[in-house]
Amino acid sequence: MNGSTIIPITIILIAFASVVAIVVSYFKLQRHRADAAALAEYRKLAEQVAAGQQAMNERLTELTDRVKAVEKLLQSVG
Template sequence: MSGSTVIPIAILLIAFTSVVAIVTSYFKLQRHRADAAALAEYRELAAQVTAGQQAIDTRLTELGDRVAAVEKLLRSVG
């Protein structure tokens, strides 16, 4: 190879490498965005589950109090 063909080949190689790096970075960014969106959905779901568990806990406490009142009533009758 003569010196006049090495420079264009080197320039093309650098350009090709740059394009590959840009495309790879773009798809990594898209995957990261999708992961972030999924994580946000999971966080929202976790918040909903936590609120539901708190509501169930409150309801179970109320039911426990009612059962205790019924037991007390049954003991006083019997």
């Protein structure tokens, strides 16, 4: 190989490496976007679960108060 063939081969290798780096970066970006979307869905689901637990806790407190009232009524009758 002489000096006249090394330069074009080097340029082609640099261009190929650049294309590979761009393609790899693109797919990493797409994976990151997919992860971000999934994380947003998980966050929304967690908020819904927290709201559901709060509602369930309020309902349970209400039922506990009713049971106490019924127990009091039964003790006063018995």
